[in-house]
Amino acid sequence: QVQLVESGGGLVQAGGSLRLSCVASGTSGSDFRIIVMGWYRQAPGKQRELVGTMTTSGRSNLIESLKGRFTISRDNDKNTATLQMSSLKPEDTAVYYCYAGVGEFYDGEDHINDYWGQGTQVTVSS
Numbered sequence: 001q002v003q004l005v006e007s008g009g010g011l012v013q014a015g016g017s018l019r020l021s022c023v024a025s026g027t028s029g030s031d032f033r034i035i036v037m038g039w040y041r042q043a044p045g046k047q048r049e050l051v052g053t054m055t056t057s058g059r060s061n062l063i064e065s066l067k068g069r070f071t072i073s074r075d076n077d078k079n080t081a082t083l084q085m086s087s088l089k090p091e092d093t094a095v096y097y098c099y100a101g102v103g104e105f106y107d108g109e110d111h112i113n114d115y116w117g118q119g120t121q122v123t124v125s126s
Helices: none
Strands: 002-007 010-013 018-026 032-042 049-055 070-075 080-085 094-106 109-116 120-125
Touching: 002 094, 002 109, 018 032, 018 094, 018 120, 032 070, 032 080, 049 070, 049 080, 049 094, 080 094
Parallel strands: 010 120
Antiparallel strands: 002 018, 018 080, 032 049, 032 094, 070 080, 094 109, 094 120
């Protein structure tokens, strides 16, 4: 089992910046490797959508409309992912969820499981 804990959300004025962080940790005795880690968001009344993720090798799939304002980074050694957001707009208001695709070995074989953080609220005021 893997836990994801986000931090860094809050209220910011339009044009401002926020930095979200996520750290992954395993329960006692767990053996895991993070394959991909990143962020999704869910605005009120809308479906959860991809913001972007990054593989262990550094490949990112940050959605095109956010490039230039958002940046994803990872520290593989520390099992962390960071979302740096700048020039924020009111439409960026959402709950931001950390996501990790994790490889785990148990029951004698490899598994790939999805994990989610609890979400952190980002509110951008106009």
